[in-house]
Amino acid sequence: MAIVLIMLCIGVGIWSWYLFQLPLEEADSRSSVLSGFASVVFGVFGLIFGFLAMRRPPEPPATPRPRGRATKSTPESPPGSRSVQIGGDVHGPVVTGDDNIIGK
Secondary structure, three states, rough: OOHHHHHHHHHHHHHHHHHHHHOHHHHHHHHHHHHHHHHHHHHHHHHHHHHHHHOOOOOOOOOOOOOOOOOOOOOOOOOOOOOOOOOOOOOOOOOOOOOOOEOO
8 A cells, every 4th residue: 555655656746747847738738638537547446346346245244242251261260250350449239241240
């Protein structure tokens, strides 16, 4: 992506330098021709990419996560255990994502 951006900047610089050498009327007409050509090229590429995007098969739906387990078990945390980190003082019960109540 960066290479394309650099090449576009170089191209615009060369085109500007070229147009600076021409009289105003001629530079205006040549810029109009170039912009028309560029719009046709970008339009054709847009149609091609749009057509290819429509032909791509849809992605399968995401599998739902099992309820009651927010993270994968590790050797340090056996299945079914969770850690809840709370900053500050808690005055009341804490309900975790799997409907466990702590501090009842």
